[in-house]
Amino acid sequence: MSIDALPLDAEIVRALSGVTTATLTTILLKKGLRNVWLRGAMPLVPGQPRLVGRAFTLRFVPAREDLATPASWGAPISTRAAIEAMPEGCIAVVGAMGVTDAGIFGDILCARMQKRGVTALVTDGVVRDVAGVLGTDLPIWCQGAAAPPSVAGLTFVGWQEPIGCGGVAVFPNDVIVADADGAVLIPAALVDEVVALAVEQERFEGWIMDQVNAGQQLPGLYPPNEENKARYEAWAKDKR
Known part of the structure; x- marks a missing residue:
């Protein structure tokens, strides 16, 4: 299943840019939603501005040796293909099962995301080539960095489908707000x-x-x- 990416109204982006993730968790708690903070997704560097966007989801599962190979990077279902489907203004939310010893993206992939106008990358995993990644100026929320490539610990299986990220169920087109306290999900139906x-x-x-x-x-x-x-x-x- 792949769900079409939807734009987010500029007025909503403006309004949420002035609201802390701490406030959002309180509002959502009052509405009965306790599990909306993506565990492990913290700013890669301090001082990043608060960012808002619709979730464009990517999903990894555990590595399987016949699938998680360098050759898979050129397959029709690949992180490269997913990046080319990302719309401007989205936030790429990557479910990496909290794996911290295999970097999901490096500098080249992050540079391409930045060129496509992706607002940010949010993941419960880690990135690699961190010096180059920082040079792309793509804002990133993650658990840090690791040298090994994604296929050392993960298999990429699809995009724009429901995922788990940081213990939170994320559906395509949910809204993500990320700031110094981490990343919070607002279900699409509750945004207004x-x-x-x-x-x-x-x-x-x-x-x-x-x-x-x-x-x-x-x-x-x-x-x-x-x-x-x-x-x-x-x-x-x-x-x-």
Whole structure:
């Protein structure tokens, strides 16, 4: 199964670019979704901006000697072919089963992704040729680097199908937000609702921080009692 990649509205990208992954996990928790943070997918280098995009999924399974060979890199089903199917603006989400001793992508593949306008690479695995990868300027969230190639520990089997990445079920066209705290998934069907709630939550927490900086005590402020709710609503009314 291969699912067509969908674009993501620029206004959604703009809104989510101002929302932390910490806030998103809280919003999703309130909606009953606890397992949305992709374990192991952390910024390869510090200081990367928060990025947003629809998930373009790639799936690896354990290496099998007759399939995981250098010759497989030229097969119709290969990471190379998957990269050529990636649309501009997507986030490549690669399920590598948490394998950390075989690099899924190196500098050449990352350079091609960057040229195609891919927003970022997110994986629970690792990359290789790390000096060259950093030179491509492709933002990457992963578990680090390893010298061996992917076929030393993994077999690539497909793209744009449901995957597991960092213990999270990721479906094509779900939305990924990645920042210094890692990468968080928003189910595609919940994006509009989550955006509205998250933007309001960021506004509210900004007001809370202003109150803390002014010397306010936390009890009754965070979470707010009725008096502070009314104070916030009066303040927010003027800002909307």
